[in-house]
Amino acid sequence: MQQNRWNIRKATFIAVLAVSVLVTMIFWFVRSGATLDFAGSSIMIIQFVVLAFAIIVVFRRLKSAKQNLPAEDEMSKGILRKSAATAYYVSLYMWLAFMFFEDRIELERSTLIGAGILGMAVIYALSWIYHSYIRKSHD
């Protein structure tokens, strides 16, 4: 019961965080008067992917809480660890590619760093999907 309440609280916290990020994103976009060019729309799409991932996590937690089951266990924690390790390696290559293309892409440094941070989040999400649903063994 205690575990269940904790699950619901944690899921609510993630949901509130995801919604506040979404609202801030829209607010920032409207206030800045930015246009949806290729770079802008790519970053927006990536942000929505990250938010979708957060929503999936919330639904999984709420589903587990509803069935009176833990939201995390040894297998899911193992998947998170493996996803983080894979994402770390892939992110290194992404940053190397960014460094290589830095002079060739006409983007501000802050935009490039922002894209890198979002890229890391997307890589982590994709890595988690791979380890959860595509990989055959979870050992």
Next chain:
Amino acid sequence: MTNRIRELRARDNLTQSDLARKVGVRRETIVFLEKGKYNPSLKLAYDIAQVFNLTIEEVFLFDPE
């Protein structure tokens, strides 16, 4: 490593959710265990064997190869 979890669950009339609740894991973990796609920790193997009143060796079958 193979296991007899599905067979023992059927014997004791337990659903995957029931077993998951008894051993404190997510239902997906039981699904992957039954499919042989996940090897449990020693503690989880022990807990599962306890639910069926058996020893670990009677539930989990080790293949030397």
